[in-house]
Amino acid sequence: MITSMPYNRLREAILHKRKLSKHILVAMVLISSMLLLINIMQDSNEEGDDVPVEGTPTFKAFYNCVYPKLASLRGNYEMFWTSFVNLTKECDGLEEYKALDIQPVANTDEVKYVAFPKRDENITMVTLGIGHDVDAEMRLKKLWPKTEFFGVDPSPEINKDLYEVKLGGNYFQIAVSGKGGMQKSYIFRKEYRDEATMHIGADYFFGDMLQKPRVDILWMDTEGNEFPVLDMIHRGGPLDQRGVTICQMNIEIHKDLMKDITGEREKFHDFVWKLLADKKYIMVKPFYVYWFHQFIRTVIINVADPECTNLYMN
Structure with missing residues (x-):
């Protein structure tokens, strides 16, 4: 069959356009599939944060x-x-x-909780x-004499003698938080007040x-500076990187304590x-304090690191 030159070119153009459209459609399907796969993987990762696989x-x-x-909260x-x-x-009250x-x-105005070792060993x-x-440290000393005590407080008045002379421990006149330098603290002298004090990072x-x-027991009541320290205890965090394991903590979580500290609830x-x-940790013995300033007391126990579980759980 004989056809004209214009007709052949038109036919070729239509065929080329169809092939091009087909390639574009295939490419769009592939791109859509990849995007869907990425979304599924992201959703799976987010769900994985909520579901402990180990x-x-x-x-x-x-x-x-x-x-x-x-x-739901x-x-x-x-x-x-x-x-x-x-x-x-x-x-x-869990069986485990x-x-x-x-x-x-x-203590004088509160109750601390301690998980005691299962074998006779020196602890920190x-x-x-x-x-x-x-007072609580003195009671702990009677219950477990093989305890070495280290106390940290930026105010040496009374605290230094109590910790070194009465308790027989070691005293540091500093504040421990997230980083070093002069920072505002809410400290107790004759009464609580804002004051610029020397801070050092908890990792240091x-x-x-x-x-x-291995720190066996940590009691932390730092009046608003607890969050920078708590941020360091997570798996793979600064304390893990320093090779420091904390087995148990009694902590006070404050909010709205100082005007320039915001977002504590978040x-x-x-x-x-x-x-x-x-x-890595469980939280037990939660207690809500309503007087003066609202805050939460709780105990955090390391149930993952063998240095802790071998001594306190086996």
Whole structure:
């Protein structure tokens, strides 16, 4: 069949256009598939933050009890702060916790909790924020004489003699927080007041000054400077990088304590969720304090590192 030159060119153009459209369609399908796969992987990673794929039986028991109670409050900082204690204290009686010998140790105006060793061994105890009171440390010393004490407080009045003379411990006149330098602290002299004091980073204190690879007990009441320290305890964080393991902590979580410290409820919320993702610690004995300033007391116990579990759980 004979056709004209213009007709042949038109036919070729149409065929070329169809082939080009087909290639474009295939490319669009491939790109759409890749984007869908990326979204699925991202969603899977986000869900993985909520679902522990590993962890000790004690951590899993803690997670399985605490997570369902807190999940609906994720992102609601106010409700998370006000509801945390009442919701999580219901988990304190878990069967898995019976591996820990947790006993109360009373201070003048509060009760600390200590998980005691399962074998006769020397332990290290650090107090960040002495606050003119070592009654709990004195009781701990009687219960476990093989305890070496280290106290940190920027105010030496009363604190230095209490910790060195009465307790027989070691005293440091500094404040421990996230970084070094002169910073504002809320300290107790005859009364609480704002004051510029010398700070050092917690990673430097534990790694270079204290030089104890295992801190058995940490009591922290630093009146608003606790979050920079807590940020360092996470898995793979600055303390892990320094080779420092902390086995248990009694901490006070403050909010609205100093005018220039804001967002404490959000920081607490984010800290708890990151703690759950760490698969390293459990939180027990939560207590909400309403007087003076609102704050939360809780105990954090390392149930992942063998240095701690071999001594306090086996």
